[in-house]
Amino acid sequence: VLARRVLRDAAEGPHVRAALAERYQRLLLDEFQDIDPIQIELAVLIASDDPTASGAHWWEITPEPGRLFFVGDPKQSIYRFRRADIGMFLKARDELVGESEVLTRNFRTGRPIMEWVNHTFGELIHEVPDSQPAYLSLEAERPAPEVGTPVVFVGIEHGPKTNATLLREAEARDVVAAICTAMTEQWSVGEKQDDGSETWRPPRWRDIAILLPARTSLPFLEAALEAAEVPYRAETSSIVYGTRAVRDLVMIARAVEDPTDALAVVAALRTPGFACGDDDLATWRLRHKGRWDHQGHLPDGAPVDHPVAAGLDWLGKLHQERLWLSPSQVLERIIRDRRLMELAVEERRPRDLWRRMRFVLDQCRAWEEAGGVTLRQYLRWVEGQSAENSRVSETVLPETDDDAVRILTVHGAKGLEFPIVVLSGLTTEMKSFARGVEVRFPPSDAWAIKLKKGISTFDFDLTQPLDEQMDHHERIRLLYVAATRARDHLVVSTHRKQRKIVTATAAEALFAAGGDSVHVTMLELLVTPIAPAATAAAEPTRPLPAPEDWQREHDATLLATSKSLATSATRLAADEAARRAAADDPGLAKGAKDIDLPPWQRGRYGSAIGRAVHGVMQVVDLATGDGLDEAVKAQAAAEGVLGKEDIIEALCRSALASDIVQRAATRPHWREVYVGVPHDEFGVLEGYIDLLYKEDAGYVIVDYKTDAWSTPGELDTKVERYAVQLDAYAAAIVISTTEPVHDCRLLFCGPTVAVGRSVRTDATNAPD
Numbered sequence: 001v002l003a004r005r006v007l008r009d010a011a012e013g014p015h016v017r018a019a020l021a022e023r024y025q026r027l028l029l030d031e032f033q034d035i036d037p038i039q040i041e042l043a044v045l046i047a048s049d050d051p052t053a054s055g056a057h058w059w060e061i062t063p064e065p066g067r068l069f070f071v072g073d074p075k076q077s078i079y080r081f082r083r084a085d086i087g088m089f090l091k092a093r094d095e096l097v098g099e100s101e102v103l104t105r106n107f108r109t110g111r112p113i114m115e116w117v118n119h120t121f122g123e124l125i126h127e128v129p130d131s132q133p134a135y136l137s138l139e140a141e142r143p144a145p146e147v148g149t150p151v152v153f154v155g156i157e158h159g160p161k162t163n164a165t166l167l168r169e170a171e172a173r174d175v176v177a178a179i180c181t182a183m184t185e186q187w188s189v190g191e192k193q194d195d196g197s198e199t200w201r202p203p204r205w206r207d208i209a210i211l212l213p214a215r216t217s218l219p220f221l222e223a224a225l226e227a228a229e230v231p232y233r234a235e236t237s238s239i240v241y242g243t244r245a246v247r248d249l250v251m252i253a254r255a256v257e258d259p260t261d262a263l264a265v266v267a268a269l270r271t272p273g274f275a276c277g278d279d280d281l282a283t284w285r286l287r288h289k290g291r292w293d294h295q296g297h298l299p300d301g302a303p304v305d306h307p308v309a310a311g312l313d314w315l316g317k318l319h320q321e322r323l324w325l326s327p328s329q330v331l332e333r334i335i336r337d338r339r340l341m342e343l344a345v346e347e348r349r350p351r352d353l354w355r356r357m358r359f360v361l362d363q364c365r366a367w368e369e370a371g372g373v374t375l376r377q378y379l380r381w382v383e384g385q386s387a388e389n390s391r392v393s394e395t396v397l398p399e400t401d402d403d404a405v406r407i408l409t410v411h412g413a414k415g416l417e418f419p420i421v422v423l424s425g426l427t428t429e430m431k432s433f434a435r436g437v438e439v440r441f442p443p444s445d446a447w448a449i450k451l452k453k454g455i456s457t458f459d460f461d462l463t464q465p466l467d468e469q470m471d472h473h474e475r476i477r478l479l480y481v482a483a484t485r486a487r488d489h490l491v492v493s494t495h496r497k498q499r500k501i502v503t504a505t506a507a508e509a510l511f512a513a514g515g516d517s518v519h520v521t522m523l524e525l526l527v528t529p530i531a532p533a534a535t536a537a538a539e540p541t542r543p544l545p546a547p548e549d550w551q552r553e554h555d556a557t558l559l560a561t562s563k564s565l566a567t568s569a570t571r572l573a574a575d576e577a578a579r580r581a582a583a584d585d586p587g588l589a590k591g592a593k594d595i596d597l598p599p600w601q602r603g604r605y606g607s608a609i610g611r612a613v614h615g616v617m618q619v620v621d622l623a624t625g626d627g628l629d630e631a632v633k634a635q636a637a638a639e640g641v642l643g644k645e646d647i648i649e650a651l652c653r654s655a656l657a658s659d660i661v662q663r664a665a666t667r668p669h670w671r672e673v674y675v676g677v678p679h680d681e682f683g684v685l686e687g688y689i690d691l692l693y694k695e696d697a698g699y700v701i702v703d704y705k706t707d708a709w710s711t712p713g714e715l716d717t718k719v720e721r722y723a724v725q726l727d728a729y730a731a732a733i734v735i736s737t738t739e740p741v742h743d744c745r746l747l748f749c750g751p752t753v754a755v756g757r758s759v760r761t762d763a764t765n766a767p768d
Contacts (some may be wrong), residue, residue, distance in 0.1 A: 004038055006047045008054045017053075020046045025067070030051055031415075032072030032092070036083040040092060043068060055665050058096050070097060074133035075125065076477050078411060080470065085439060087130035087470075088479075106138040106484075108417050110190075112150035113490050113521050117483050120514030124476050131466075132473040146487045148187030152523040153515065154178045155495035155507065162497045167427045168217045171495040172224035175424045177525040178491045179230060179405060181209055182420055189419035189488045209406045209418035211482045212425035213475070213506060218242045221407070221424060226348070231404035233352045236412030241385050245344070245353045248273060250382055252334050253327075255294075256318045257375045262292040265315065272346075273338030274311040284308040294319060328364040329379040335361075351402065367380035410482045421486035423479070425494050426506035431468070433608045440467055457570040479506055491523070558659060565683045608639040610706040612648045613749060614690065615639075617655060618672050623665035625656050648750070651706060654754040659701055660745050661691070669693035675732035690730050698742035699727050705748045715748065719757045722746055727761035 007013050027043050029035060040058055047063035050056075070092065077086040093100060106114055118137040127134035146148055154174040158167060187205050188200040210232075212218065218239060225232045230244060234240050241250070248271040254261060255268035269276040284290040288302040290309070294316035301310055314337065322330050335357060344350035344357075364378060373376055406418070439451040440463045448463050450456035483490060494511040504512070514520060545553070612635035620628050632649045636642050655661055669691060676686035691702035702724060709715045726744040733741050744759045 001037065004041055004045075005352055007042060010054055013054045014051045017048070021049065021064075021067075026069065027067060028069045028071065030071045032070040033077040033086070033089050034072075034079050034084045035088075037085075037088060040297075044096070059091055063096065068096070075121070075477055076414070076481050078414065078474055078481055080474050084131065085441075085470075086474070090130060090133065094374065102136065104136065104139050105141055107141050107489055109138075109140055110142045110144055110150055110488050111140040111146045113483070113486050113488075116151045116490070116514060116519040117480070117562070120510065121476075121480050121483075123513040124509060125480070128469070128473065131470050132476075141489070142190065142198075145190070146188045148182065148185060148489055149521045149523070150488065151490045151492070151520045152178070153494045153511070153520055154523050154525065155493050155494050155529065158495065158497040160498040164427065165220075167495055167497060169222040169224075171219040171424060171493050172217065174495065174525060175210065175221065175422055175491070175493055176224040176228045176230060178422060178523055180228060181523065181525055182208065182491075186459040187420065187489055203420060204404045205405050207415075208422065209408060209413065209420070209485065210422045210424050211408055211413050211485065212239070212430060213410050213478055213482070214425055215239060215242045215409065216428055217425040218407070219244070225405070226583050229348065231349060231402075232407055232409045233349075233402060233404045234356070236258055236408045239407055239409060239412070240356050240359055241382060243356060244339070246356050247346075249331065249334060249340060249357070249360065249682075250379065252315075253330060253375065254379055255315055256322060256330065258333070259293050259295045259316070259319060265292040265294065265312075265448055267627055268315070269308060269311045272343050273334070273340055274307070276311060280307045290710075322375055327372065327375045328368060329360055330375055331361055333365055333490055349404070352404070391481055404751055412486050414481060417485055417487055419487045420489040420491070421482070422491040422493070423482050423506075423510075426493050426510070427495055429505050429660065430472055430509065442466075475506070476509070479510065479599070492520075501610050517637055530611055533724060567683070567685055567724045607706065608641045609648060611652070612636055612639045612641060612644075613651045613655075614704060616648065616652045619654065620656070622656065622661055622669070625653070628652060628656075634737065650751045651749040654752060655704060655749045656748060658754040658756055660747055660754075660756045664691055664693035664702065665699070667668075667693045667695065675729065676735060677735045678728065678733045685728055685732060687725075687729060687732070689733075695742050698740035699733055699737070700742055701726060701744045703729070703744075703746055705746055707748060709748065715755070715757070718748075719746055719759060723759050723761065726759045730761045736765065 006016055024046060027047055029040070029043055036715050037058070044058045044061045044063055046054055047067040048061045049064050050061060053061045072089060074086055074089050074093075077084065078090055080086070106506065109117070118135075122135050122137065123130060125135040154177070155171060156168070170758055182203060183205070186202040189203050190198045191201050201714055210221065212221075218234075219242070222243065234243055242248055248268075251271060252268040252273055254264040258264060266281065268274065269281065270278075284302070284306060288299050288306070290299050290302055292312075294312040298304065298309060304310075304313075318330065318333060318337075321333075325333070340357065341354060347353055367378060367381060373379065408416075437452075437458075440448045440460065441572060442448055442463050448457045448460040450460045462747060483492075489757045492507075492514075494507045494515070496505060496507045496511065496760075499508075544550075608763040612632075615635040615638065616628065616631040620626070620632050627648065632645050636645045636648055641648070670689075670693070671691055673689040674686070675689060676684050678684060683708075690704045693700050693702070703722070705718070705722070707718055709718060726746070730741040730744055733739075741761075744761050745759045745761060748755045748757070
């Protein structure tokens with residue numbers, strides 16, 4: 001929004017657009033169907049040389065010929081909830097482009113699946129102006145798999161009185177049975193080789209992806225997968241928030257936040273974190289006349305060690321402390337105090353639960369960095385992430401080394417591909433069930449909003465028919481996106497029931513349009529799904545060790561894992577200084593953890609002025625000093641030492657005037673050179689070399705120092721202390737380049753003159 005304001009500014013906009021147009025001669029907008037109005041407006045403004053474009057709509061602006069390229073598939077437009085409107089795509093195609101090149105070859109999906117997709121969605125997708133594009137058939141380049149039917153249906157038509165729960169349970173069972181069938185029959189999947197060819201191999205669990213249009217059926221799917229002992233993991237954020245362990249964590253947080261929410265408190269007490277059974281809850285309520293308010297008093301005669309009393313006491317204390325804790329700290333306390341990580345060991349796949357917990361904590365911290373403050377606000381945000389029919393931007397959680405079936409929403413799978421795709425969760429009607437505030441963007445520049453029933457802008461109801469039509473059309477496109485994620489095999493759930501309702505479910509729509517295709521087969525399912533243990537010999541169980549042996553092994557493991565994997569060269573110098581009981585020196589504080597810092601701060605934890613000097617010496621011209629003034633000002637501002645520019649400049653000028661730097665300027669040289677080499681004692685020895693240049697006899701290492709010194713003896717002491725650091729740098733250069741180091745030089749920058757001292761190390765070949 002701010003960028004659009006800049007480009008549209010009457011005074012400065014034309015200059016900014018001209019500068020950007022000169023820098024970016026060609027603009028390519030990939031995945032154009034996912035672009036929102038502001039993004040296309042920015043692109044059109046940059047691609048146009050019209051000085052009056054500031055006041056025109058984007059479709060009224062004429063880009064310079066050859067400046068703007070769009071690549072997109074309107075059949076994959078599924079982000080209307082974030083204003084990536086299919087109507088905008090069609091408008092841009094027709095009014096900005098005029099003529100388009102059509103790409104029809106598909107290199108992902110096998111030929112039988114592609115033929116079924118063309119047949120089915122050719123029936124479902126019909127051109128409707130500003131709402132649905134015409135269907136364009138694709139030509140598959142990949143052949144059918146060697147083993148296994150490419151497209152199969154699972155599911156039957158149920159009676160009209162079958163309720164939603166039974167329907168979802170039946171669907172989940174058949175989906176899991178289909179997965180087990182694919183593994184048992186060894187359906188072949190393609191795998192590319194290094195030479196570009198493709199071979200067929202049996203499937204692995206991780207080759208299978210279950211795609212859900214919505215999250216309603218997730219609990220039923222989890223239960224069926226667990227019952228069949230099929231390994232699985234949820235890979236998109238909204239699904240993670242719908243899993244049982246994360247629901248338990250959030251429920252406990254709700255109970256902490258609101259002591260008046262009796263339902264949340266009781267639900268929290270029933271989670272594994274408190275393990276209160278229904279008998280405990282009944283005893284507390286009926287025998288001890290207890291309440292669920294953790295801010296209330298303990299009932300007379302109630303035992304303090306009662307499980308419910310202990311749980312309420314803990315919830316009450318954290319409720320009081322939450323005012324001084326961030327939401328992520330509250331979650332950390334819940335996970336740690338209630339032993340949620342440890343409880344995961346009882347799960348069949350604890351690793352998956354640990355990953356989900358870490359993900360939720362990371363997202364909470366990101367939410368805080370974006371401006372979130374209170375626990376109540378965070379819980380409201382989580383509700384929006386996990387609520388059914390909510391539209392959120394999905395974050396895929398990669399776990400490439402875990403062999404498990406993957407569960408994703410269709411939105412989360414956009415842009416991905418999988419050897420075997422199972423379409424599940426298709427038993428709900430293809431329409432939105434609005435809850436809360438609704439905002440719509442009609443064709444005009446205005447917007448329509450509904451706060452609740454009976455409170456809306458005058459034009460909200462006028463947009464209802466068009467909104468319902470566009471929503472239905474997008475849900476069909478969502479199914480198209482899901483089906484085209486498959487490479488070799490596509491399994492479609494067609495569980496449905498006899499109904500007279502006009503609005504169809506996704507299963508009904510796919511069965512009606514694609515059920516008569518010659519490319520689909522009803523899958524004969526295994527009666528008893530296999531378990532992963534049946535495919536491999538069970539691992540022998542080890543007897544439990546004696547407590548003292550376990551403690552000894554535990555302590556040794558902790559000691560080994562607490563050792564740093566890397567040590568910086570300056571850490572060696574600091575340790576040497578400490579060994580000699582020397583005073584702390586800011587010039588030594590240049591640790592390994594600074595690798596990810598901005599360039600002007602990398603490798604520096606000394607004084608702010610010292611960091612500024614090093615930052616300037618990274619960018620200034622070593623031979624002429626060009627750019628010194630600008631660099632000094634920028635580094636003074638970056639380090640928070642405004643007003644000290646004269647000191648920084650003087651120290652830098654002394655370094656630039658030194659024979660060492662002037663010599664380096666005439667030779668091949670590199671600045672802020674990262675070195676990292678294996679080390680027998682420290683794992684990885686790493687650091688940054690301020691200046692490295694090459695003489696005929698070998699490399700010369702230069703390290704800038706801004707230490708203060710008053711006598712030659714004090715300077716000698718500092719040089720001796722830094723020798724360990726330079727020796728490590730020299731050894732790293734020799735190991736990594738296999739070339740000699742000719743000399744190591746310390747350059748002590750002063751306000752008037754810089755003093756250089758050569759340091760003899762084990763790795764240098766310079767004469768004494």
